[in-house]
Amino acid sequence: MWEFKFYSRGGQGAVTAAKILINAAIIEGKYGQAIPSYGQERKGAPVYTYARIADGPIDVKSYVYRPNCVVCFDTSLAELGIDITEGVKSGSTLIVNTDDADYKNEAFEKVCVIDADKITHELLGEVPPNVAMLGALAKATGCVGIESLKQAVMSKIPGKAGEKNAETCAAAYENA
Amino acid sequence: MGVIKALDGNAAIAHGVMRSKVQLVAAYPITPQTPIVETISSLIDTKQYDATYITVESEHSALSSLIGASSTGVRTFTASASHGLALMHEVTGTAAASRLPIVMAVVSRAIPGPMSLWCDHSDIMTQRDQGWIQLFAASPQEALDFVMIAYRVSEDERVLTPTMVDIDGFFCSHLTEPVDVPTVEEAAQFVKDFVPVNATLDPEVPYAMNNLTSPAIFTELKRSQDIGMRSAGKVLDERFEEFASLFGRKYGRVMCHETEGADTVVVCMGSMSGTVKHVVNELRAAGKKVGVARVATFRPFPYKELAAALEGVKNVAVIDRVSGMGSFGPLYEEVLSTLRSGRIDANVYPFVAGLGGRDIWEQTIEDVFSRTEALAASGDVCDEPIWIDLKEDEVRYNA
Numbered sequence: 001m002w003e004f005k006f007y008s009r010g011g012q013g014a015v016t017a018a019k020i021l022i023n024a025a026i027i028e029g030k031y032g033q034a035i036p037s038y039g040q041e042r043k044g045a046p047v048y049t050y051a052r053i054a055d056g057p058i059d060v061k062s063y064v065y066r067p068n069c070v071v072c073f074d075t076s077l078a079e080l081g082i083d084i085t086e087g088v089k090s091g092s093t094l095i096v097n098t099d100d101a102d103y104k105n106e107a108f109e110k111v112c113v114i115d116a117d118k119i120t121h122e123l124l125g126e127v128p129p130n131v132a133m134l135g136a137l138a139k140a141t142g143c144v145g146i147e148s149l150k151q152a153v154m155s156k157i158p159g160k161a162g163e164k165n166a167e168t169c170a171a172a173y174e175n176a
Numbered sequence: 177m178g179v180i181k182a183l184d185g186n187a188a189i190a191h192g193v194m195r196s197k198v199q200l201v202a203a204y205p206i207t208p209q210t211p212i213v214e215t216i217s218s219l220i221d222t223k224q225y226d227a228t229y230i231t232v233e234s235e236h237s238a239l240s241s242l243i244g245a246s247s248t249g250v251r252t253f254t255a256s257a258s259h260g261l262a263l264m265h266e267v268t269g270t271a272a273a274s275r276l277p278i279v280m281a282v283v284s285r286a287i288p289g290p291m292s293l294w295c296d297h298s299d300i301m302t303q304r305d306q307g308w309i310q311l312f313a314a315s316p317q318e319a320l321d322f323v324m325i326a327y328r329v330s331e332d333e334r335v336l337t338p339t340m341v342d343i344d345g346f347f348c349s350h351l352t353e354p355v356d357v358p359t360v361e362e363a364a365q366f367v368k369d370f371v372p373v374n375a376t377l378d379p380e381v382p383y384a385m386n387n388l389t390s391p392a393i394f395t396e397l398k399r400s401q402d403i404g405m406r407s408a409g410k411v412l413d414e415r416f417e418e419f420a421s422l423f424g425r426k427y428g429r430v431m432c433h434e435t436e437g438a439d440t441v442v443v444c445m446g447s448m449s450g451t452v453k454h455v456v457n458e459l460r461a462a463g464k465k466v467g468v469a470r471v472a473t474f475r476p477f478p479y480k481e482l483a484a485a486l487e488g489v490k491n492v493a494v495i496d497r498v499s500g501m502g503s504f505g506p507l508y509e510e511v512l513s514t515l516r517s518g519r520i521d522a523n524v525y526p527f528v529a530g531l532g533g534r535d536i537w538e539q540t541i542e543d544v545f546s547r548t549e550a551l552a553a554s555g556d557v558c559d560e561p562i563w564i565d566l567k568e569d570e571v572r573y574n575a
Contacts, residue, residue: 019352059454
């Protein structure tokens with residue numbers, strides 16, 4: 001079972017990303033679960049979101065404390081004392097949004113560096129980097145295929161905007 | 177098979193309401209229930225669902241509107257949580273005593289104080305004795321299914337009692353999973369048109385309903401109500417059976433996992449049940465004889481069914497998601513009654529966990545099992561609940 005913890009800030013679209021991700025899993029006939037932890041929402045505040053993907057039904061209905069995949073939308077969260085390596089299982093994967101191509105984190109077996117802000121900015125404009133992060137996540141983990149992910153993006157965001165978001169997702173998949 | 181959609185518990189409830197052909201909805205928004213009424217009003221607004229939505233100024237008015245509407249013979253729904261449910265309290269008893277088959281979703285959130293947005297069962301437990309059937313769904317799929325089942329049970333002439341369908345705030349209401357949504361045609365095989373059994377209000381033939389009741393008849397009306405509530409147990413079994421034959425999803429008043437031959441069984445309700453099941457599977461793999469008996473229908477309480485599940489068990493650990501201040505949690509007290517009336521001689525231990533949104537995760541449940549094992553070995557008796565997930569150094573008192 002894939003167990004994800006998303007680290008982000010309010011406004012970066014991680015809650016929506018987790019929902020799109022598990023919708024892609026459902027499209028593939030798998031089971032998925034997305035569970036945000038809500039606080040007193042405000043833009044810029046740290047937000048934690050959790051997800052699971054499995055081949056069979058998922059009994060657990062709690063947050064993820066021992067992730068095997070971490071998705072970090074914002075490396076500056078470390079300045080708030082937030083440790084993205086907390087509870088990670090050995091052999092875990094990290095998908096990290098950064099412009100530092102040499103980013104290293106030895107707590108993870110696999111680190112996937114993606115400049116999701118840049119890709120999003122170039123293809124979509126000033127909008128959250130969430131669909132780009134999902135493209136990188138699909139590439140790094142193979143937990144869902146890019147085609148079902150694009151379909152899930154377009155079902156969440158209808159019309160022309162959905163198509164452009166799906167293209168951004170695919171571009172991140174290619175660049176991750 | 178219906179259509180598989182990614183829905184959270186709130187959206188699943190809204191779809192259950194639509195598939196149950198509810199004719200009138202009145203509700204006032206409150207976290208974490210708000211998305212239910214938002215979804216319903218949006219389905220009505222976009223003409224996907226044909227129903228009347230009454231915007232009201234409070235939860236008291238929401239339920240009062242339903243009491244009026246249901247009395248005229250239409251199918252009704254509302255939803256609330258925490259403070260909102262507290263504000264309804266005065267009229268929840270009226271709805272039940274008027275024998276109106278109203279269905280309400282309760283998205284459990286701690287009753288203040290301290291002020292909280294997050295899950296525990298202190299809100300719905302204030303309604304424990306108000307005369308409503310209380311169903312505890314553990315997942316978005318169950319939330320949808322229980323709403324459909326609730327109407328059939330509440331409207332049954334043997335029952336005529338309103339139902340609360342409870343889901344845990346955030347841990348179910350905002351948890352997205354694949355949900356099998358029955359098509360209109362499939363749902364129509366189960367949900368029938370509402371045919372009121374009792375007299376209905378008619379402006380042409382005016383009369384008063386639920387007026388002053390003298391001591392000469394009050395007791396008999398309460399006993400009639402009690403019989404209706406108790407009859408709901410059998411009717412729930414019938415509808416669970418029928419639902420399973422149509423949709424393939426089998427529910428029961430008590431749902432057991434690995435209780436057969438178990439030494440230690442956890443009794444619990446709501447969203448934590450799946451997490452307990454997961455831990456039971458892990459402990460079973462490690463050779464521990466453990467199981468879980470989940471209570472899905474808190475009212476009427478399934479004493480006989482739970483006693484059957486606990487027959488031969490040595491240790492029973494009960495997890496309440498409410499403090500039972502000065503006493504024990506309500507589920508623990510029901511389990512004590514079950515053991516006594518079922519002549520079952522088992523050790524029973526009261527645990528309190530998951531208050532005000534504290535997550536009940538694998539480790540919480542592992543602690544419950546290991547503490548139970550230690551207590552059973554020591555022979556100690558608990559004269560107050562064990563606060564299993566407490567940060568001892570944060571507790572302040574001058575005792």
